[in-house]
Structures are given as structure tokens and as C-alpha cells.
Amino acid sequence: MKIEAGYDIAFHFPQETAMVLMLSVHPERRHDLLTAHSIQFSPEIVARDYLDGFGNVCTRLVAPPGVLEIRNRFVIQDSGMSDEVQLDAEQLPVDKLPDEILIYLLGSRYCDTQKLSDLAWAMFGPIQGGWHRVRAICDYVHNHIQFGYHHARNDRTAAEGHEERIGVCRDFAHLAITLCRCLNIPARYCTGYLGDIGVPRDPAPMDFSAWFEVFIGGRWFTFDARHNHSRVGRIVIARGRDAADVAISTSFGPAILTRFAVVTEELKEDESLSPDGCRPTTAQSEAGFNFEIA
Template identity: 70%
Template sequence: MKIRAGYDIAFNCLQDVPMILMLSVHPSRHGDLLSPHAIQTTPGVATRDYLDAFGNVCTRVVAPSGLIEIRNDFVIADSGVPEPAAPFAAQLQLQDLPDDTLVYLLGSRYCDTQKLADLAWSTFGKIEGGGQRVQAICDYVHDRIKFGYQFARGDRTASEGHAERIGVCRDFAHLAVTLCRCMNIPARYCTGYLGDIGVPPDPAPMDFSAWFEAYIGGRWYTFDARHNHPRIGRIVIARGRDAADVAISTAFGQAELVRFNVVTEEVVHDSSVQLAPDIVMAPRAQSRLQRLMA
């Protein structure tokens, strides 16, 4: 199957503001791209890409004073099947874990493992098997937290999300990642596109999504504590220890978000695909922006 994805984001800057953008499809999906994939800006400014320590594509830009519009619109191929489940995947012993997974066992800015270790072991310690243990964690988090955009808070840690029992997709991912790490299962935070493909349309505004990956059975498997069932058409942008590593934009100065729109949809008829630099602002996106700026 084919998926059309992209975004239209705008900031208003009071002066020139250096920014780091993390808006490019992850290198692991570059081979699936079916159309040009490039960040476009209005006014046109110089951009430069680099890979960060986690292998994500980051884009450096200096946003000029005034309005800067940032867009992308592309088509990507996808298998069209739900991501694989891992009910029988084993949990590896610590000494058998690959070196590059060990960083995903450590506490991080939003994943405060030291505050949830006792809870994790008392709740999941008797569950055997890596896949069953991670799924039990997803079930717990899914039932524990109530989702709502009105609950968004940029500085909420995993332990605070557990205590407050409210949040958005990043809070589900942070809590699940933290509980996995407490159980010695490497887990990494992911962000990207997730459209309503193969599921009833979500009336909430389209947005970038957050989920996580756990290292069990000798490989990384995708899990999503918010939706809590395999999905179709997930497109990863970036992976890291937590949301601090994969921020969509980091501004080194005052940059007010004034427009935000994300598109992720299945291409039903190829002839209908019209790639363009402009993505029309939908009512769902307008209401999402109002919540972001409230």
C-alpha cells in the first residue's frame, strides 16, 4: 500500500532564531519513499542535515524574524499489514544484551526509573517471558492513564503520569518505557506518523504520535500503550531515550507556534495523489492548534 504523509507548520519569530528540526523520515524508511522527501520553507532559508547520536535525521535552520512556514508532503510504501506481535519473545539476560541496547535500560529525563522500580517488580515480577511481560505493561499503562489533549504537559515525567493518571500519547510511552527498563528490558521512545488506517477514524485532530520499542527475542518490537493493539502504516521519524531526544523542533530563542497540521492517509487511487508544497489547514488541525496555544 501507499501512504501520503506530511505537515504544514509555521512559527512567528521576533528575531532570527536558530532551530533544530526533527521532521524527516527515519533513515530506516528511506528505501520506502516513493516521492521526493525534503523540508521546504517559506521564506526559503538554508538548511543542513546531520545524524544525531541515535541515528535520527536532524535539520539545522536559522528562522528569520517574522513568519516562517515549514512543509513537507511525500508518498511512502508500506506493507499494509499490522505490525508483528511478540507474545512468545524471550527476555534476554542482561549479560546477553547487545552493547547498543544498554543505554535504553538507564533512567532519563522523563523516564525516572528509580521512582517506579518497586512498583514494576511487585506488579510484573512474576510474569515470565519478555513478550508477555511487555504486553502486561502495556495493558497496565493503557488502563492506568486517561487520554486527552487537554491533559498535555511538556514536563510530566513517567512517575507523575502514573500518579496523575492523565496524559497524551507521550505520557503513555514514557510510563511504559520506564516500567520496561525497571524490569531490565531495553525500551526506546519513538515518534512519527500514525494514521487512521485499518481502524475507525479518530475524531481528534491529526498529530504526530508517540509509541515505543522493546528489545526482546533478539530484536526490537513495536508497542503502543495508548492504542494497545497492532496498527498499520506506522512511519517512524525518530527514536531516543525519551521525548527530550526527539523533539520535533527546538528553538534557541522565542518562536511562537502559529500553525500546525499533520497529514497521514492511505493512497486509495494513485491518480488522485497531488503532491504540493501547501497542505490545506483542516478544521481538526485548527482545533488542535487552539489547544496547543491555550
């Protein structure tokens, strides 16, 4: 399967402003790229990439005053397989976990484990550890939170999401991650592309998506409390403890988002890209993805 993906984003800066972007496909998917993957800026500016502590590609730049347009469009090969299911994947005792996994048991900015620990153990403690426990958590979160783009708020914690019972995909992920960590199941936040491939088309504007991964059975598995079923065509951009680690943009000064459009479409075998590699799109995002101002 071939997937065309990309974005068209614009910010207005009242003054020269340093910025970090996290908009590149994760290094583990680079070998699947079928076309160039390059962030284009208008006006042209100097930018450079580096890897953060979680292995994500970050792009540093200094934005000039005025409007800065940020675009990318690429085609990537995908297996076409749904998220893997392994019902016998067991939860490992904490003392058996690899050292580098332990960080994903700790509370973090949006995953306030200390506030939900008693609830987690009361509701899910009796359930067999591993896959079935995580599945029960996903079912609970999926049914507990009402999804709506108008519910987006980029500072909502897991405990607040649980109390308010509303949110967007990041809130589903934060709550599920937090409940897993409370039960000593390592869990990490993921952001990336997830188009309506193999499912009915969502009439809402397309956006980046958030899901999570858990470390059970000695490896990482993908779960999605918002959709709550296996999906096809996930393209990971970044992973971290929560959304604070994977903000798609961090500006070190005022920045006004003026345009945000994302595309993720299956490219049919008889289709080809236009000469500029783009299809027209004007959809605006309301999903509340992280735009940090330091």
C-alpha cells in the first residue's frame, strides 16, 4: 500500500523567533519513503535537524518576522496490515523490565499518575495482567470520554480528562497511558498520521493523530483508546512520555497559527502525484495538538 501524506502550516511571528518543529517521519520509517521527504519553508530560511532523547527528528530554525509557511508532501510504502494483536502478551514484573523502559512507568506533565492510582487498581487490578488488562483500560477510556474537536484544550491532564469526560485523541491517549502506568505497565505517547484507510471517511478536517504503545510480552504494541480497534496505515512521527515531549511546534516567543491542513490518503495504484507533489487542501485543524510557547 502507498500512502500520500503531508501538511500545509503557517504561523505569523511579530518578531524574529527561535522555533523547534517535530514534523518529520520517525527514523524507523525512513526506509519506507518512496519520494523525497523535505520540509519546505516560505520564505526560505536556514534549518537543521537533530535527534532528541527519545529518537525523534526535531528541526531547529529562526523564523523571521511576518508569515512563515511550512509544507511537506511525500509518499510512503505501508504494509497495509492492521495493528498487531497478541492476546497472550503478558505484563512483565517491574524488576524484569529493561532499564530504558522504566521512564515510561513514571508520571509526567499530562499523565498525573498520583491522582488516578487508586482508581486504576480498584477497576483493573483484578484483571489478568498484560493484553487483557490494557484492552479493558482502552474499553473504559473509549466509553468514558466523549470525543469532539470543540472539546480540544492543550493543557488538560489525564485526571482532568477523566473528570470532565470530554476531549480529543490526545486526551484518550493520556488517560489510557496514565491508567497503564498506575498498574506498572510501561506506556508511551505516539503522534503521527492516521488517515481514514479501511474505515468510513470522517467528515471532520483531517489532522495528526495520537495513540499509545505499551510494553508487554517483551516488546511494544500499539493501542488506540479513541478509535478502540485496530487500524491500518499509522505513520509515526514521534514518541515520548506524553504530548509535551512531542509538540509539533515549540516557539520561543509569540507565534500565531494562521493555517493548518493535514492530508493522509491511500494512493491508488493507478494514481500519480502532480508535478509539485501536492493535492489542494484547505481544511483547518481543531484537534488541539501541541503548539508550545516556551
